[in-house]
Amino acid sequence: MSQIETIKENFTAVAFRVARLFFVLVQIMNVDPMYQYSLRFYKGIYLRALENGMAAYKGNRNERKTFYIKEFTKLLYEGICRSLFEKDKLLFSMLICFKIMDEVGVLDQREIRFIMTGGTSVEM
Secondary structure, X not given: OHHHHHHHHHOHHHHHHHXXXXXXXXXXXXXXXXXXXXXXXXXXXXXXXXXXXXXXOOOOHXXXXXXXXXXXXXHHHHHHHOOOOHHHHHHHHHHHHHHHHHHHOOOOHHHHHHHHHOOOOOOX
C-alpha cells in the first residue's frame, strides 16, 4: 500500500499538468465553434505520451515524471496546432504558456493585465 502511495505522489504533478491543460482546450473552443475536441481525443494524446515514455525512457521516477510532462505538453501542442487556423495558433500558445506559468507560480496578474490592455491607464 505504501509503494502505491509513493508512486501516486510522484505522478501527481503529471496528472495536475494534464488536467490543467484540458481547460486550455475548453478556452480555445470559445474562440471558434469549429474547435471541438473530445475527451477521447485528449485521452489518446495522454496515452501516447505514456507509451512514448515507457518505450523510450527507463530513468528514475523523477526524470520519468519530467519526461511525461514535457512529452504530453509537446504532443498536445502539436496535435491541436494541426487543427487550428493560423490566426489562432499564437493565442493557443499564449494560453498554454499562461496556464503553465500559473501552475509553476510565476504568473503575475499585473503583467497579464498589461499584456491584455496595453500601456493604457485604467482606473480600477
